[in-house]
Amino acid sequence: MTIGEVSEKYGITTDTLRYYERIGLIPPVPRKKNGIRDYDEESCGWVYLVKCMRSAGVQIEPLIEYVALVQANTGLERRKNILLEQREKLLAQAEHLRSTIDLLNYKIEHYKEMIPKKSRK
Amino acid sequence: MTIGEVSEKYGITTDTLRYYERIGLIPPVPRKKNGIRDYDEESCGWVYLVKCMRSAGVQIEPLIEYVALVQANTGLERRKNILLEQREKLLAQAEHLRSTIDLLNYKIEHYKEMIPKKSRK
DNA sequence: CCTTGACTTAAAGTTGACTTAAGCTGTTAA
DNA sequence: TTAACAGCTTAAGTCAACTTTAAGTCAAGG
Numbered sequence: 001m002t003i004g005e006v007s008e009k010y011g012i013t014t015d016t017l018r019y020y021e022r023i024g025l026i027p028p029v030p031r032k033k034n035g036i037r038d039y040d041e042e043s044c045g046w047v048y049l050v051k052c053m054r055s056a057g058v059q060i061e062p063l064i065e066y067v068a069l070v071q072a073n074t075g076l077e078r079r080k081n082i083l084l085e086q087r088e089k090l091l092a093q094a095e096h097l098r099s100t101i102d103l104l105n106y107k108i109e110h111y112k113e114m115i116p117k118k119s120r121k
Numbered sequence: 122m123t124i125g126e127v128s129e130k131y132g133i134t135t136d137t138l139r140y141y142e143r144i145g146l147i148p149p150v151p152r153k154k155n156g157i158r159d160y161d162e163e164s165c166g167w168v169y170l171v172k173c174m175r176s177a178g179v180q181i182e183p184l185i186e187y188v189a190l191v192q193a194n195t196g197l198e199r200r201k202n203i204l205l206e207q208r209e210k211l212l213a214q215a216e217h218l219r220s221t222i223d224l225l226n227y228k229i230e231h232y233k234e235m236i237p238k239k240s241r242k
Numbered sequence: 243c244c245t246t247g248a249c250t251t252a253a254a255g256t257t258g259a260c261t262t263a264a265g266c267t268g269t270t271a272a
Numbered sequence: 273t274t275a276a277c278a279g280c281t282t283a284a285g286t287c288a289a290c291t292t293t294a295a296g297t298c299a300a301g302g
Contacts, residue, residue: 004247014248015291022251034299036248049224056221057178060289080232087225094218097211100177103170104208111201125278135279136261143281155268157279181259 001039009044010051017047024064025050027071057093058086122160124150130165131172138168145185146171148192178214179207 007014020026026046029037039047046067053063066082069075128135141147147167150158160168167188174184187203190196 002248013291016289018249019290031249034248035250036299052221052224054289056218058221076232076236080229080236083225083229083232087222087229090218090222090225094215094222097177097215097218100173100179101208101211101215103173104204104211108201108204108208111197111204115197115201123278134261137259139280140260155279157268175259 001044003037003039006039006044006047010047012047012051020047020050023060024067025060027067053086056090058090062086122165124158124160127160127165127168131168133168133172141168141171144181145188146181148188174207177211179211183207 001009003014003017006012007017012020021029026043029039029043032038050063054060062082062085066079069079069082122130124135124138127133128138133141142150147164150160150164153159171184175181183203183206187200190200190203
């Protein structure tokens, strides 16, 4: 799979895909003899994981550390801790999101009551 | 209430509070004769709302528009729509967060299985 | 042969959201 | 009364995470 196809598939620009690889957010992608990236299942899996985590708000730094450990095949305990830490953050975020949505619901109800009385046009 | 007290109360620096006011994220705060800000209930309410929305990920721009409309006492319909739009975004984000947390749970389970076999130290 | 799409490094530019600096003034404690 | 403090303003600076530009090379397809 070419970088262009992967870009299409996940909605990430080719520039960003190369950037991710450069900074170690995903492990080096296998190349064809001519040096062109040839994404396999595994690389796609990494891209998917990063896309998912990043869009959920996980910072780049912990992900880079995690990827480095997986590549070095070490730090099992540390890897688990990184995942646990990030999960904690996401759980807190989800909780905060819920209460903010409640606040919005409350305000929106207020407008629903106000508006029908005015608009007629 | 001085800016310092408000800063303390909501965990927002005085710099940020002034910045918020300057860009219209909260309406102008009342002043004492000497020009020093004197936050009342209403201003504190705005600070709280902004803190809540911002930390949930709501963009500054729509909030500025909303605040401007409230101040001009117009655009009831538009205000409601802004709130509806932001709620939609937060709901989508909450859903995405949930699935990402699931993915993390899955990966963490994997590490829980791997680790006990090795570590004995 | 030439266009297309891939590749490289390195650096500058962008965006969103603050933060800091510089240079004031006004109130309070020693 | 004088020095420390908290406040004031505007403009410039910072940071993360990209994005774009420069300035090329390389190789396959029409």
